[in-house]
Amino acid sequence: MSSGPVALTAMVENAGDATLTYQFYFGDGTNSGTVSASSIDHDYPRAGTYTAHVVVIAGDNDNSASASTTVTRTTTVTVNPQPGVVNAALSIAFANDHRQVPATVTLDASASEAPEGSTYCFDFGDGSAIDCSQPTVTHTYTTAGTFTARVTVTSSEDASIEDTAQAAVTVVEGDETTAQLVVSPTTALVGETVTFDASASFAASGESIVAYAFDFGDGMTSGPGSEAVVTHAYTAAGEYTPSVTVTDSAGTTKQAWLAVQVSGAPQPETPAGAASGGSGSLGWLSLMALLGLAWRQRRV
Known part of the structure; x- marks a missing residue:
């Protein structure tokens, strides 16, 4: 895909009545923080291949720590350069x-x-x-x-x-x-x-x-x-x-x-207790990288 906004969507099955929160890590040193929406747009500032992942925490609505389940899923996002983009090397x-x-x-x-x-x-x-x-x-x-x-x-x-x-x-x-x-490079991201x-x-x-x-x-x-x-x-x-x-x-x-x-901003550590795979009220979680509709040319 070309550089610009990319939509990341976490799809959850068998969550039941659990309250879900999400934290997206984009692989470029930034993350979304804790959000309630399962989909988020991210604008990658330069071409490259990024390992993005999402952490989903499900609570059973009684607010007890023991009633929560954490699932992590990872995908690879490849951002190709827009025409005209320049990355110098010497x-x-x-x-x-x-x-x-x-x-x-x-x-x-x-x-x-x-x-x-x-x-x-x-x-x-x-x-x-x-x-x-x-x-x-x-x-x-x-x-x-x-x-x-x-x-x-x-x-x-x-x-x-x-x-x-x-x-x-x-x-x-x-x-x-x-x-x-x-x-x-001599100009880099966190x-x-x-x-x-x-x-x-x-x-x-x-x-x-x-x-x-x-x-x-x-x-x-x-x-x-x-x-x-x-x-x-x-x-x-x-x-x-x-x-x-x-x-x-x-x-x-x-x-x-x-x-x-x-x-850029530093990437916080993955929340404690995060683990690959599903358990409890979460059957499985998959993360997909989707092309956003609104593209805009950027220097990368």
């Missing part, structure tokens, strides 16, 4: 793995989700001219430093629809250990998986990277360990500055970091 690679000045870097946004003919504009972060020629470009950095390279992808079907991805590019004067970090990739980090001649330590900027960390690529999901909206610290075999440490913007 990867970097050093020519011949040479990271010393002058360093030639390939910036590749060809994995971006965008209509044919969309525009890709690269800002290399070193003050040089922006390049809007094609989805993959090369650039030579002539000074040492850490630069934030960005690509902005603009839809060929609607110039008001665009998305940006970024990566940290570190170029050094001489032969020294250097941390590199690529974060994808609960969405974000990938942190430090595999482009390198050690000085004669040394090797022995440990990677990730700080996600929200009080959570990973490592130090041997994994150069990790994932993390943020539980609250905000702007974060995740970083990676690499350690080489000589004990030298280097750090790289990027900004991540997270939007």
